[in-house]
Amino acid sequence: MQRLRELSRRVEAVYGEMADTFSSYQQDSGLSCRSSCGECCTQPTIEATVLEMLPLALHLFDQGKAEQTLTQLEELPEVSGCFFYQRLSFDGKQGQCTVYQQRPSICRVFGAAGYRDKMGKTSLSVCKTIKSDKAEKYQQHLIMLTEHPPPMMMSAKEQVNELDYELGNKHYPINQALFMALEKVLFKSYYSSFSTDLQIA
Numbered sequence: 001m002q003r004l005r006e007l008s009r010r011v012e013a014v015y016g017e018m019a020d021t022f023s024s025y026q027q028d029s030g031l032s033c034r035s036s037c038g039e040c041c042t043q044p045t046i047e048a049t050v051l052e053m054l055p056l057a058l059h060l061f062d063q064g065k066a067e068q069t070l071t072q073l074e075e076l077p078e079v080s081g082c083f084f085y086q087r088l089s090f091d092g093k094q095g096q097c098t099v100y101q102q103r104p105s106i107c108r109v110f111g112a113a114g115y116r117d118k119m120g121k122t123s124l125s126v127c128k129t130i131k132s133d134k135a136e137k138y139q140q141h142l143i144m145l146t147e148h149p150p151p152m153m154m155s156a157k158e159q160v161n162e163l164d165y166e167l168g169n170k171h172y173p174i175n176q177a178l179f180m181a182l183e184k185v186l187f188k189s190y191y192s193s194f195s196t197d198l199q200i201a
């Protein structure tokens with residue numbers, strides 16, 4: 001259990017740097033999200049590794065909500081958006097993340113970030129809502145890619161996932177990744193109760 005806690009602290013340290021880098025780029029470029037927009041959180045295609053969900057799984061465990069959340073995740077339809085998205089409008093486009101501090105990498109880099117195209121050149125990935133809201137700024141930043149390169153989405157994710165090959169080498173739908181992270185935490189906690197290392201914190 002102590003090893004999972006240490007690993008989670010290292011993931012969170014990278015998350016801290018990531019938040020600074022990506023939110024600075026999004027603020028400085030003007031390519032930031034609409035207030036209360038959560039359309040991306042409703043997509044069933046969001047993926048994360050088990051490692052990326054570890055801080056959230058430990059947070060839920062510490063709050064005594066791990067088993068309850070596992071049961072709720074089991075009852076979700078096979079195809080669904082993120083369990084932690086709270087809809088605030090009928091169509092679900094307005095809403096909020098209820099686990100913002102513990103959200104995984106993809107949620108920290110999504111919006112406006114760099115990626116490598118098929119030719120290996122740096123390009124700019126911008127969500128379709130931002131693109132339509134801020135079409136002119138998007139075009140300007142495409143032209144200025146060399147002078148003002150965006151932070152790269154994949155290298156940020158890799159920085160997290162290379163912290164642990166076993167937990168960071170495979171992506172799953174976000175709810176499934178959390179389910180697996182919770183199972184891991186509960187399993188470790190159960191076995192650590194048999195060892196001399198009874199200290200969870």
Ligand code: SF4
Binds near residue numbers: 096097107
């Ligand atoms: S963790 Fe939060 S930001 Fe990420 S998809 Fe879920 S609700 Fe959205």
